[in-house]
Amino acid sequence: MNKLYLSKNSIIVTVLTVFSMLLAGGFVFFNRNKLFVKGVTSISPSAVLTFSPNTINTAPGSSFNVVVNLNTGGVGVVGTDLLIRFNKDLLLLEDILVSGNSILKSVLPVTSSGAFNRQLVLACANTGSHNGSTSACSRGAGIIQVGLAAYDWSSNTTTGMYTGNFPAATLSFKAKKTGQSSIRFIPTEGVTNTNFTTTTDSNVVAIPTGGDPLDVLITPKSRVRVNVDDLTLITTTPSPTPTPTPTDANTVSLYPVADTYVTSAEPNKNRGKTTSLHIDGSPVEITYMKFDLEALAGKNINTARLKVRVTNYSPSDYNVKRVPNTSWKENEVTYNNKLDIGAIISTFAGADAGTWIEIDITNFVKDRKGSLMSLGFDGSGSNGLDFNSRESGESNSPKLEITFN
Incomplete structure (x- = not known):
């Protein structure tokens, strides 16, 4: 089985290809934004992706972590794509820890040995280039893409379906300069990705009994608001409406x-x-x-x-x-x-x-x-x-x- 990272499409194509071969699933095809299938048993979207915390207050040069949580909503799933947008001018992605579990064992993209290719993810996210080439970074800088698959590369076998709620990834950022921005999923409810056309969106994939793989992700609402301030840090809890106060000489x-x-x-x-x-x-x-x-x-x-x-x-x-x-x-x-x-x-x-x-x-x-x-x-x-x-x-x-x- 070929274990290459498929950079031209959704990461989850890897696990879907495996499942279509091993489980004789139906024909799967994609358009530029969403995962579609033919002849599936209907499953209502149930899976939820969220960030924690929702507000970060920090200073230039300081580091902070953001946790990505996956809740399958009671549905058994075989994998997920996480596509996350951040402001590369304001933030540097220092590291990424993708948790995995006993079923969602494979962390994608992978090297030729099946190990998580962390350096590829970091390089593409921060610069849009890896080893001097942009060919492996088709989505450009400012986009994080990682995935989890119910697959064991060492034995070339699937590992079942996962149902539950767990921290799928931890993103480590460093603030580069003052400013305000947000970290959000692609897609986020109410946001149009006007300059993003080369990949599918984030997705969580289930395989209905007797059907083909199906995206069961509810369009995410969660996002992280990042405030980088070099003087005073703003409280993370929204404060009561402030009223003007007497000002001092400065x-x-x-x-x-x-x-x-x-x-x-x-x-x-x-x-x-x-x-x-x-x-x-x-x-x-x-x-x-x-x-x-x-x-x-x-x-x-x-x-x-x-x-x-x-x-x-x-x-x-x-x-x-x-x-x-x-x-x-x-x-x-x-x-x-x-x-x-x-x-x-x-x-x-x-x-x-x-x-x-x-x-x-x-x-x-x-x-x-x-x-x-x-x-x-x-x-x-x-x-x-x-x-x-x-x-x-x-x-x-x-x-x-x-x-x-």
């Missing part, structure tokens, strides 16, 4: 002098007086904010963090971008006359309703101090993010917290 909190959002669903409508701001990819919704930084002229800026209070959960990632126009008025902007937005300043992950998100925009504030500053917020996900506007009251309003000397 700290100032600034509130927007204008904010609004536009939507392609109502291209002529102005939303400058609404109490919430929206970002979405479908329909397209873009948020704008403007701050007056005149009081910061001549100051030495240490940090500048924009804080927004979420009112609608979203699992997607979003961008803060430069907006050259600083003369706009919140009661005049519509989708049809929307403001041009420029280069990305920072990226951030969505969060649960009631949570405050902090976004580091220090360098841009340094560049714009002493003048007006406009920001634009956009994203490509179809499950949009909503947060309070300045019209919702000072305690819930977006705010820019700046330290200086």
Whole structure:
């Protein structure tokens, strides 16, 4: 039996090929996103993949672990693909421990001897290349792909079906720089992988009695929000809604002098007086904010963090971008006359309703101090993010917290 890592398709092709040979299963075929079968006995999706913990607060240069848990939902399974996306610019995948058990014995990809090829996984995830070649890393950098199979390479035999709940893998990361991002499965509920077309998704495979292999994974919702902060660490438990507090001589909190959002669903409508701001990819919704930084002229800026209070959960990632126009008025902007937005300043992950998100925009504030500053917020996900506007009251309003000397 050939024991090569099949890099062009799902890892689970290996175990499915084995089972189709040894168990005389039906014909299996794939499209670019999901696992499909012909003539199967129906099984409702039951398996769940989750991360633990769901929030990481750390500093540049620090390491942390994320555990991937598999719960088969009472169904016997023969293998799983884990496809996980992370921000390679913010994080380094230092190591990966794939647990396995007495049934899901084989950890994929494998070397020619059947051993787990850890170095291939790490190299592909971090750089998109292994031993100077990209051919074994068809998914590119920022993607972790590993698998577990109910198979014993040493004897070329299958090992049955696993039912239960166990930690399938432990991912060890190191934070490279400050910023916010997320670690998530491919797919994640509500997220479209617009630039990911060369492989199947994560899957958990069962073989119904008298049927063919079938993906029984419920589309994952779990994700890890990563906050990398070089000054103070944010609590991992969402805190109560903060209210502005008196500032000392080296700290100032600034509130927007204008904010609004536009939507392609109502291209002529102005939303400058609404109490919430929206970002979405479908329909397209873009948020704008403007701050007056005149009081910061001549100051030495240490940090500048924009804080927004979420009112609608979203699992997607979003961008803060430069907006050259600083003369706009919140009661005049519509989708049809929307403001041009420029280069990305920072990226951030969505969060649960009631949570405050902090976004580091220090360098841009340094560049714009002493003048007006406009920001634009956009994203490509179809499950949009909503947060309070300045019209919702000072305690819930977006705010820019700046330290200086």
